Amino acid sequence: MNSASALSFGRTSRIAAKFVGTPSVGPLLVLLAFGVIFSLTNPRFLATQNLSIILQQTVIIGTLAIGQTLIILTAGIDLAVGAICVLGTILAGKLANSGYDPVAAMVLAVLACSAAGVAAGSLISGLRLPPFIVTLGILGIITAALRLISAGGAFSVTDEFLGWTGNTVRLNGFIVTYGVIIMLLLYGMVWFLLNQTQWGRHVYAVGNNPEAARLVGIPVGRLLLSVYVLAAFIYGIAAWLALGRIPNADPNALQTANLDSITAVVIGGTSLFGGRGGLIGTLIGALIVGVLRNGLTLAGIDPLWQDLITGILVIVAVALDQLTRGRR
Amino acid sequence: MAPVEPRVQAATTPGGVILEARNLVKHYGHVTALDGVDFELRSGEILAVVGDNGAGKSSLIKALTGAIVPDSGDILLDGQPIHFKGPLDARKLGIETVYQDLAVAAALDIASNLFLGRERRRPGFLGDVLRMLDKKGMRAEAERSMAELKFHLPSIGSAVESLSGGQRQGVAVARAALFAKKLAIMDEPTAALGVRETGQVLDLIRAIRQRGLPVVLISHNMPNVFEIADRIHIMRLGRRAAVVSPKTHTMADVVAIMTGAAKFEEAASPQAG
Ligand SMILES: Nc1ncnc2c1ncn2[C@@H]1O[C@H](COP(=O)(O)OP(=O)(O)OP(=O)(O)O)[C@@H](O)[C@H]1O
Ligand SMILES: [Mg+2]
Numbered sequence: 001m002n003s004a005s006a007l008s009f010g011r012t013s014r015i016a017a018k019f020v021g022t023p024s025v026g027p028l029l030v031l032l033a034f035g036v037i038f039s040l041t042n043p044r045f046l047a048t049q050n051l052s053i054i055l056q057q058t059v060i061i062g063t064l065a066i067g068q069t070l071i072i073l074t075a076g077i078d079l080a081v082g083a084i085c086v087l088g089t090i091l092a093g094k095l096a097n098s099g100y101d102p103v104a105a106m107v108l109a110v111l112a113c114s115a116a117g118v119a120a121g122s123l124i125s126g127l128r129l130p131p132f133i134v135t136l137g138i139l140g141i142i143t144a145a146l147r148l149i150s151a152g153g154a155f156s157v158t159d160e161f162l163g164w165t166g167n168t169v170r171l172n173g174f175i176v177t178y179g180v181i182i183m184l185l186l187y188g189m190v191w192f193l194l195n196q197t198q199w200g201r202h203v204y205a206v207g208n209n210p211e212a213a214r215l216v217g218i219p220v221g222r223l224l225l226s227v228y229v230l231a232a233f234i235y236g237i238a239a240w241l242a243l244g245r246i247p248n249a250d251p252n253a254l255q256t257a258n259l260d261s262i263t264a265v266v267i268g269g270t271s272l273f274g275g276r277g278g279l280i281g282t283l284i285g286a287l288i289v290g291v292l293r294n295g296l297t298l299a300g301i302d303p304l305w306q307d308l309i310t311g312i313l314v315i316v317a318v319a320l321d322q323l324t325r326g327r328r
Numbered sequence: 329m330a331p332v333e334p335r336v337q338a339a340t341t342p343g344g345v346i347l348e349a350r351n352l353v354k355h356y357g358h359v360t361a362l363d364g365v366d367f368e369l370r371s372g373e374i375l376a377v378v379g380d381n382g383a384g385k386s387s388l389i390k391a392l393t394g395a396i397v398p399d400s401g402d403i404l405l406d407g408q409p410i411h412f413k414g415p416l417d418a419r420k421l422g423i424e425t426v427y428q429d430l431a432v433a434a435a436l437d438i439a440s441n442l443f444l445g446r447e448r449r450r451p452g453f454l455g456d457v458l459r460m461l462d463k464k465g466m467r468a469e470a471e472r473s474m475a476e477l478k479f480h481l482p483s484i485g486s487a488v489e490s491l492s493g494g495q496r497q498g499v500a501v502a503r504a505a506l507f508a509k510k511l512a513i514m515d516e517p518t519a520a521l522g523v524r525e526t527g528q529v530l531d532l533i534r535a536i537r538q539r540g541l542p543v544v545l546i547s548h549n550m551p552n553v554f555e556i557a558d559r560i561h562i563m564r565l566g567r568r569a570a571v572v573s574p575k576t577h578t579m580a581d582v583v584a585i586m587t588g589a590a591k592f593e594e595a596a597s598p599q600a601g
Contacts (some may be wrong), residue, residue: 190490196458196460196461197458197459197460197461198447198449198459198461199459201436201440201444201447201461202445203432204435204436205433205436205440205444208433208434208435208436209431209432209433209434211429211431212430212431212432212433212444213428213433213444213445214395214414214415215395215415215420215425215431216415216431216444216445216446217414217415217416217419217420217445217446218416218444218445219416232594275435275436276432276435
């Protein structure tokens, strides 16, 4: 799937070569393969109703994976992705339940998530601590803090506005939630930033060769900070989408968000070494994770087995990345 | 390409000092990379910097371009003291550098690397508000400047990692040539090049001088140095051992000074202590 394999096609079939050389084609084939397998084993899988459910189930991981992609592109990793999102749901829920204006509650929650991004980004860019350790620490801190303030328990959030993203609209007979639309809009906006702006170019450059980026005058520290803040802001939006899916704020929710979001990014063809990949692959990767979990659920397979299979999938994807790109 | 007529440039009278450094010191742990080095680049000249491996050549130019901050010493541009906080400060003043390790992002394509850190934006709303890149314009300009170099390259859209070592060097040299407004510094720009490509880079260096800009060239290739340089700055053990002219000294003299086999008696320049 890399450009080397594209070269062997020669001039005769440039289009085919270009097609194979496009990094998102591999993930797309994997997605189609899973789709075929599940639709053969269960006729209900391809029903429009189920497809619309898959999309809705993909909303949270799909949105979190946008931020995770940004961070992995800089050769970092975010292990606090689920914790920051849960922070958003708990804060918004608590504030709204205690009588705050729900819009203000949500805005404050998104700001709090962004503040977690400021903390992570400052430690990583300022003190040059490894992203892995910083986000692991933030995961621990937020998880403990949330259990303390919510006294360990989940509580329901029934506010109209906070649940709004779960409302559905009908597009050509296909039912989608506002949450799905917001997720796709976020994909579009961040794709534009990554592919059409100077900022995006610098994200790739910093991930690919930070010293070269520094020498040509890119403010590497400021760029990293902006990436972590934007990612955390997106996790805050994901918190709103999460409240739309389940009207419940639970400090123990999203336990598999790290695994699933990293899997989506890596299956989508973004390299853990940084500087290569993109958002289209991540969207496909998130759908693969969604299809996998949905298909396995329909087949009556225990969620623990789903985690196990997702775990295998991410390791296979990373191994492929290592084999094709990691060697120098 | 460079008109290779020998120097009839009248506009710039060589002599005025453009970039100067006094007594620069830089330690890495207990390694002393720069041990009180002086440096002087005059307008319109090609100054070669030579010295053994580890003599401090790269450290010197990194200090001059803001890539490292010296522990002590002064840097003066046009006679004014300057303190570069980073490479961007030097680039803003029109100082372009080809670093020894090239400073390219290998996964990005040739055009992106040429404009790295200097990306052009679309005119109007798209560029000003949406901050959209002018990809087409940058590609066209990249095509033009790479064609000027006459390097054999695959398409301008190919990733730099798919290029040969020499072709990558071509990209780094073209980038410096494209943006240099004040002076250009090249750290072993011909190290990986064949004879033909080396000639092209030397032509390009002459072309930059033809534009009236001085060039600092670091090289281990003595014939090249003697072919192109107006003056030769010889580094030894983190200091300037001498500055000589290729007209008055032979390659053997330079090598002798470089290795410490001979001392340079007369003062190298008015400031040299
Ligand atoms: N980043 C660094 N960390 C530690 N030591 C360094 C670093 N950079 C340079 N040095 C040391 O400083 C000294 C001078 O190195 P420098 O790269 O300036 O030499 P040079 O003249 O450019 O050599 P070459 O001809 O091999 O390029 C060497 O002893 C080197 O080991
Ligand atoms: Mg060197």
